[in-house]
Amino acid sequence: MTRFFWLGEDAAAASNQGGYIDAWHKWSLPGVHCPTCSATWSDVGHAYPCVDMSHLPERALFERARPEPFSEFARLRELVRPLAPPHATLPPGTGFGPLTGKATGRFGPVAWVEQLLLLVHPDVLSRLQAEGVEGLVSCRTELTFRRKTPPTFLELQIEPRGRLHPDCVPPEVPPPCGTCGRHGFTRPEAPILDAASLPSGVDLFRIGNFATMVIGTERFMEAAQRQKLDGITFKELPARR
Template sequence: MHCPTCGATWSDVGYDYPCVDLSRLPERALFERPRPEPFSEFARLRELVRPLVPPHAVLPPGTGFGPLMGKATGRFGPTAWVEQLLLLVQPGVLSRLQADGVEGLVGCRTELTFRQKSPPELLELQMEPLGRLHPDCIPSEVPPPCETCGRHGFSRPEAPILDAASLPSGVDLFRVGNFATMVIGTERFMEAARRQQLDGITYREVPART
């Protein structure tokens, strides 16, 4: 998307809604090929999908919709990451985490193709962007978000701090709303995952500040 106000041509990553189905949208073909568009066209397309996404959904340029598609090879464990961004789990893992009290998990079907005769069933967890980084961990020289397109260009803080007032309740696994490549799990999620001995997930404590 090209913004007429800040002059940036940009898209973002980490904003994915795999459970959102665009198949009945008449203009769905316009969402299949990444390309730069002027802000006016981007805003028009964004409003077309707005009724299909959660009410609080953040929809920057680059937002992904629908099931993960592609070819898959090799052996898959109970969990697997795709490019360290998308988290896949087997259905049994999702059921056990939910039974263990983990809240807010949503598993979405995938459309992966395998060569083996008995391919595993994998679900993608829809980790919505919720909560925000606290302003104290964003360098003071970083310009404020663009008033038109919302772009807020800064690198991942070395010592991230969460804005306590923005954190969701009833959701134990989510992305940070203003830095969506950062995935946050609550202590409840961490303890449940450790009890189930799920590998492929490492943890780092992130403080929260009011």
């Protein structure tokens, strides 16, 4: 049976390196104000850095974070949907395009942005793929470094694939809003994965109903440890049907 691990940033390794990245994706869907549940919200963790919106005539509408009425949000979402993967749900706040911003200090073979986005050197990606890690998709970044010989980082496009088990949702929490899809519950102290929802052929993915959580398979974990990828922590999570 495949084992699954919750990935995080190794704070000690990051502190030793001293690097810091202040950057985010070039475009994003706006937040939304929902007429049904009355929530004004935006999600975090849904990002498609390989989606290029530079040829979209309305791209300027995706350059500024703001809430919009649901009707306008839905219109903008349909503009970008043909560019996104067919399975993408595209909630409010979904990011697109290359990571853009500034980086200072020194970095190891991997780097995290806001403990959410995972960056790797090109040779690290090649080594992981040579180890048999499946489903890795990488995208260029547009980071500015204050160094004569700056490193090259690629962002891994880690897509939502699995879900938390229904038992992780408190019974008093209302079901997802039928209009905007918001499901307002906090991350459980002891997360459980929904085994029936977990993908095959993909060794790195996010949790669809809690996309800030990055999950790796045992194969990814073992490959990362063999390659001595300092900067990533692993916590095994149970899976239940």
